[in-house]
Amino acid sequence: MLVHSSDNMIPAELRFANLEPTCDGLYPHEVLVLSYASRYGEGDKPSQCFWWDRYGVSNVQAVLQSLFQRGYIVFGGLSDAICSASMQEIQETLKSHDLKVSGSKEVLAQRLIDNVASEELSQLFPRRMYRLTKKGRHVLAKYEHIPYIHAHPLIIEMDIYSLDELMHTLPYLPFREKILEFLNRQGLQYIEAGKFGSFRGILRNMFDLTREKGDYGIAFSIICELLAYGLSGLDNGSSPLPSPGDSDWMTEYRVKFWAKKANRFFPYESSCLRCSAYWIEKLLECKDRLAWDDDAFQQEIIKGVSCAIPYRVFSAPECADIIMAEINDDKKRLEEIYSAAETRFRETY
Secondary structure (H helix, E strand, C coil): CCCCCCCCCCCHHHHCCCCCCCECCECHHHHHHHHHHHHCECCCCCCCCHHHHHHCCCCHHHHHHHHHHCCCEEECCHHHHHHCCCHHHHHHHHHHCCCCCCCCHHHHHHHHHHHCCHHHHHHHCCCCEEEECHHHHHHHHHCCHHHHHHCCCCCCCCCHHHHHHHHCCCCCCCHHHHHHHHHHHHHHHHHHCCEHHHHHHHHHHHHHHHHHHCCHHHHHHHHHHHHHHHCCCCCECCCCCCCCCCCHHHHHHHHHHHHCCHHHHCCHHHCCCCCCHHHHHHHHHHHHHHCCCHHHHHHHHHHHCCCCCCCCCCCHHHHHHHHHHHHCCCHHHHHHHHHHHHHHHHHHC
């Protein structure tokens, strides 16, 4: 009996038993298998656990055979069979025929084909690989959102099925726009629920999407907001401010809880509230793409970190100063900012 790691997963064939295909005659999981087809050969049993764990596909080879019968894939030629072997196997075959072993796999495969009898090569490389037909390539180009979202599993609560459903609802938009709309709604829900750490994850996803689209102005604003939240001290479940109806006991507990955070926030050298080198690099990338001079860059940072945030350990101007000091590697200025913020924080809590 086949035991799967996700006992509650509904098999794809049952999930779509009473539904029409949405992708020109294919279901989303079939399009995904199509995107992987050239990696598989006849009779292969793919070992990747995501087929079942994420999509309910228990027999990838059966899907490949169905795609083959419907003309989306065919078997490739001898070159495909050779390229499916390891580089070491190909080079050893070349050496045995006194042929050069330098070059890419494709170059080496062609060298074998040009110099070794096809009958011998067919015996040495018997694996028959799948190859997309024109029909298959057309479907993949049209439904590129499916392999895209599969390759971005950190986009929370969205998979090939949910995104494909969104793509077939009004208004019809490019898939990145659809994902951004979804992330924006999800982000607002996280803020309302006080899940500020999860919201930063949403911002990271939004940055990747806008950068891929070439919208560097928007991408820059997203980084600034992400850094502002990262310096705010807020995380999932954080609630530093009294809420209406809070009891004295709850208010006292909240004050004590935040007072304990001081040793994690300060001083600068050991602070958990820092701007990562990765995001500093991305800010500078946006600056170059947008052709900003230093003054314009600094003004845009000030504007970007001045977004509405429920609570801040550092003020918006301090956030901008921290970012600029990190860019300029000005440790003295960073220590001054964190020291002033620590004094203020300890007086408050």
